[in-house]
Amino acid sequence: MxxxxxxxxxxxxxxxxxxxxxxxxxxxxxxxxxxxxxxxxxxxxxxxxxxxxxxxxxxxxxxxxxxxxxxxxxxxxxxxxxxxxxxxxxxxxxxxxxxxxxxxxxxxxxxxxxxxxxxxxxxxxxxxxxxxxxxxxxxxxxxxxxxxxxTFIPSTLDNLGTKHQQKITSLIDYIHDNIHLADQLQTEQLAAQFDLSKHYLGVYFKEQTGVTLRDYITKYKLHLIENKLLHSGLSLKEISHEFGFSDTSHFNKFFRKHHQVSPSVFRAKAKNR
CATH class of the missing domain: 2.60.120.10 (Jelly Rolls)
Incomplete structure (x- = not known):
């Protein structure tokens, strides 16, 4: 699907x-x-x-x-x-x-x-x-x-929704809520949190979403960083710290890998459009 x-x-x-x-x-x-x-x-x-x-x-x-x-x-x-x-x-x-x-x-x-x-x-x-x-x-x-x-919905409803549906939704919610905490998004931590083996976790996520777990986390984090660069006055150091990078060098390397330009160049180009 x-x-x-x-x-x-x-x-x-x-x-x-x-x-x-x-x-x-x-x-x-x-x-x-x-x-x-x-x-x-x-x-x-x-x-x-x-x-x-x-x-x-x-x-x-x-x-x-x-x-x-x-x-x-x-x-x-x-x-x-x-x-x-x-x-x-x-x-x-x-x-x-x-x-x-x-x-x-x-x-x-x-x-x-x-x-x-x-x-x-x-x-x-x-x-x-x-x-x-x-x-x-x-x-x-x-x-x-x-x-x-x-206000137009009955206050009492049957509790529907399968455990299967709830687990992948909860897993995605957990990633969104902890995207700034790299330690919380390690395979071992996620597997333990959702009662899956660390070997099956990636297979399960790909089956349910169509993308790999690492790719999903990376692209979601990248999008949030782009938002900070475009719509906030935070310095590169502050953004780097917010997203759990050990220093701005690692932050620059991560960003350049996906955009082929540094965060500062990306921000400058956006301001000049």
């Missing part, structure tokens, strides 16, 4: 389609999908959910899905990692919405659907104007969106 890997905290897309262009796939991130208008079926992990008009879906990293479109359909996809929302309270809110979606109880009354449509269009407009994954405005709007949707 195809697995889409996203290292950005947030990515937003808004489009209209008459035919679904993607194979059945899952992700390493969460997705909130809003249908503004259209009709078809959303096939999620062996469930087929029909929709017509406005509809909302929330997917976790292990949820395999695709759409079958019966009419031109306008979508907004809000794709974000587990660390994007910040406070653990929002991760609990998200888990509640995921459980509702898996039980096909994630439905909105007409007035709520209209409000959700308007709020999501505002988020899209902010994204088009700034295109910054770290935008505080978009983060607050996203939190407001989740809070509003949650």
């Amino acid at each position: 195809k697995r889409y890997i996203q290292h950005e905290y947030l990515r937003i897309s808004h489009f209209t389609g008459t035919e679904w262009q993607h194979p059945v796939h899952n992700h390493n991130h969460f997705e909130l999908i809003f249908v503004h208008e259209g009709a078809g079926n959303h096939c999620i992990s062996n469930m087929q959910i029909p929709f017509e008009g406005k509809a909302i879906f929330i997917l976790g990293p292990s949820d395999a899905h695709h759409f079958e479109l019966h009419a031109p359909t306008t979508f907004t996809f809000l794709k974000f990692t587990n660390t994007y929302l910040g406070d653990p309270h929002w991760n609990q809110t998200l888990e509640h919405l995921l459980q509702a979606g898996r039980q096909q109880r994630l439905t909105l009354p007409a007035t709520a659907a209209t409000k959700t449509d308007q709020l999501i269009r505002l988020i899209v407009q902010e994204w088009k104007e700034n295109h910054q994954e770290n935008s505080p405005t978009i983060r607050y709007l996203m939190q407001g969106l989740l809070s509003m949707v949650q």
Whole structure:
């Protein structure tokens, strides 16, 4: 199965389609999908959910899905990692919405659907104007969106989700939460944390994500470093220390290996664009 890997905290897309262009796939991130208008079926992990008009879906990293479109359909996809929302309270809110979606109880009354449509269009407009994954405005709007949707969901839901799905999601969450701590991401530590043998850990991760464990950690760390270089005033020494490099020489070597330029040159080029 195809697995889409996203290292950005947030990515937003808004489009209209008459035919679904993607194979059945899952992700390493969460997705909130809003249908503004259209009709078809959303096939999620062996469930087929029909929709017509406005509809909302929330997917976790292990949820395999695709759409079958019966009419031109306008979508907004809000794709974000587990660390994007910040406070653990929002991760609990998200888990509640995921459980509702898996039980096909994630439905909105007409007035709520209209409000959700308007709020999501505002988020899209902010994204088009700034295109910054770290935008505080978009983060607050996203939190407001989740809070509003949650008010229309039953407070008591069955606890669904297989141990298999939960383990790979927890493993990815753990990597995101500990990306600044190299010792916590060693094979032995990860294997012990998730009750896997150190020899099977890499095989398991590749089977579930389609990429190697080391490659995933490296690319995620690299993306966060790029963000710091582009959007913070931290010195190279401070960034190097934050990500656990023993000195700036090792930091420079790591960055140059993947970008063929030093961090300082990368930052300077970005400022001159």
